[in-house]
Amino acid sequence: MSVPTLVSHSAYLTGRSVRALSRQPAFAIATLVQPVIWLLLFGQLFRSVVQIPGFDAGTDSYLEFLTPGVIVMTALFSSCWAGTVYIEDMQRGVMDRLLASPVRRGAMMIGTLAYQAVTTLVQTLVVLGVAILAGARFAGGSVGLLVTLLAAVLLSAIMASFSNALALLVRQQAALIAISQFVVLPLQFLSSALMDIALAPQWVQDIARYNPVDWAVVASREALSAQPDWGAVLPRLAALALLGLLMGWLATRAFRSYQRSL
Amino acid sequence: MTTSDVGALSAVDLIKTYPGGRNKPSVRALDGLSLAVETGTVFGLLGPNGAGKSTTVKILATLARPDSGSAFVGGVDVLRHPERVRRVIGLVSQKASSDPLATGRENLVLAGRIQGLSRAGAGRRATELLARFALGDAADRLARTYSGGMARKLDVAIGLVHRPQVLFLDEPTTGLDPEARAELWAEIARLAEKDQMSVLLTTHYLEEADRLAGRLALVDAGRVVVEGTAEELKSALRGDTVTVGLRRSEDVPAALTLLDRLPGVHGLNPDGRSVRASADDGAVAVPVLLTALDGAGIEVASVALTRPSLDDVYLRHVGRSLEVAA
Numbered sequence: 227m228s229v230p231t232l233v234s235h236s237a238y239l240t241g242r243s244v245r246a247l248s249r250q251p252a253f254a255i256a257t258l259v260q261p262v263i264w265l266l267l268f269g270q271l272f273r274s275v276v277q278i279p280g281f282d283a284g285t286d287s288y289l290e291f292l293t294p295g296v297i298v299m300t301a302l303f304s305s306c307w308a309g310t311v312y313i314e315d316m317q318r319g320v321m322d323r324l325l326a327s328p329v330r331r332g333a334m335m336i337g338t339l340a341y342q343a344v345t346t347l348v349q350t351l352v353v354l355g356v357a358i359l360a361g362a363r364f365a366g367g368s369v370g371l372l373v374t375l376l377a378a379v380l381l382s383a384i385m386a387s388f389s390n391a392l393a394l395l396v397r398q399q400a401a402l403i404a405i406s407q408f409v410v411l412p413l414q415f416l417s418s419a420l421m422d423i424a425l426a427p428q429w430v431q432d433i434a435r436y437n438p439v440d441w442a443v444v445a446s447r448e449a450l451s452a453q454p455d456w457g458a459v460l461p462r463l464a465a466l467a468l469l470g471l472l473m474g475w476l477a478t479r480a481f482r483s484y485q486r487s488l
Numbered sequence: 489m490t491t492s493d494v495g496a497l498s499a500v501d502l503i504k505t506y507p508g509g510r511n512k513p514s515v516r517a518l519d520g521l522s523l524a525v526e527t528g529t530v531f532g533l534l535g536p537n538g539a540g541k542s543t544t545v546k547i548l549a550t551l552a553r554p555d556s557g558s559a560f561v562g563g564v565d566v567l568r569h570p571e572r573v574r575r576v577i578g579l580v581s582q583k584a585s586s587d588p589l590a591t592g593r594e595n596l597v598l599a600g601r602i603q604g605l606s607r608a609g610a611g612r613r614a615t616e617l618l619a620r621f622a623l624g625d626a627a628d629r630l631a632r633t634y635s636g637g638m639a640r641k642l643d644v645a646i647g648l649v650h651r652p653q654v655l656f657l658d659e660p661t662t663g664l665d666p667e668a669r670a671e672l673w674a675e676i677a678r679l680a681e682k683d684q685m686s687v688l689l690t691t692h693y694l695e696e697a698d699r700l701a702g703r704l705a706l707v708d709a710g711r712v713v714v715e716g717t718a719e720e721l722k723s724a725l726r727g728d729t730v731t732v733g734l735r736r737s738e739d740v741p742a743a744l745t746l747l748d749r750l751p752g753v754h755g756l757n758p759d760g761r762s763v764r765a766s767a768d769d770g771a772v773a774v775p776v777l778l779t780a781l782d783g784a785g786i787e788v789a790s791v792a793l794t795r796p797s798l799d800d801v802y803l804r805h806v807g808r809s810l811e812v813a814a
Contacts, residue, residue: 235602238602241598245594246589246590249630250589317583318585318586319581319583319643320586322585323579326549326551326574326579327603328575328602328603329602485552486553488546488552
């Protein structure tokens, strides 16, 4: 099957998910309100952490420090639900119908990842907009914005792939959600999303070095700052992209496991 | 080999085992199942739940792989070229397969686009199918608001979007009320007749198999027990059932003794105040039977003659009634 077909099939399936979201306005609004609440709540709660001696925020505004953290956290938490759609499709006959049609498994994967990317882009722009309204200023400009969007989208692709793979392997909503929650919270807190990691114990710093959530946070925070350290940004973006490709490929392979269960 | 030689569908010696859980033995879903479906016919797989009907459909529709055996759709090897098979089949699985958050029309258009129809072509085809299945008024409502019968009709319409050569209907009317079932039956009957489509239908409803399937195979424990047209299968039983109701129950033993001596009557059984017998030809046996009883002074209240049903066929070949098993 040709590449154009793969692209058009992915586009049809992305369109299907976007349309489904538009039919659930309460859910759509919640996906936008939640990150704003996180931003404002954590921004207030931890406002004084920037005054801790040794806290290297590069700014004296915790809100400015926190914004990339909340953007990445939002991408992480939204995309870990991606697999629930697969499970709904399995519980109905939708998954079987698609698998017995000319749609490639790759298109079924890309369709959900692209939908997550769209969601993540909108969420990121909303969080940035609210942060700016609340007084945060980002010196990084449009390049900083693009890097932030890219980092958030790549992280969402990694997590959505993970969630989709899990859905195809465990095939049960409750198990999927339990495992996702188990993975997501440590990923979140073993990173510099909310806190300057230099103040954390060494073992946390060691783990964070291999944590894609931290890669995304560091890349976007640097890119949004006045003097970005591109030596910190680019390798992390590259690592995110590579891990995204690997996870997407592995998740697509997981269709085989699902089909073996049929 | 030409297409007419290979037929629409064939399966040879399919074996499929599902691994059991912890401390549970594995389950052999298919145990050497074979079948062949001719182009433009409805072929029925009749059997109780767990007999292996759905597993057969899943293998032929490229979803599952057998442990061994081979399967062909339109002459194409299902195991070697699943992607070619997927272009010519339509699958209506046991579960509802529409997207509940899309309208009936959107469901059909998306299915059409995936199958390679143009935007305009998919739109036209959707309109056509909505009209055909009497869903025109509900076309722009979300599928989740559809009644059971409407949702099932939409499922079948989705399976037909690309005019498949072979359509799989896995328990199409399970859970439908009698009216919705009759309506769907009429449409399914038209598929093979008018559209020359080959249909593999699985069901545990005797009446459904009897009405729709040109040929049918009785399936039990993962294999085909017997196969033929419904008429062939019933006639092969050679025997109508004659039930004679008596006015007085104390006459039953005398009636049994008397009828046992008549030629062409066998398999006598008392059943309350009635006597049941098998007759090679019911129409010949009934007058003989009545004359004999009358001559002995046994008063008859009623006589009923029944042709063998598919359930009798099932009972004969499998050793238990499908009505009970299903």
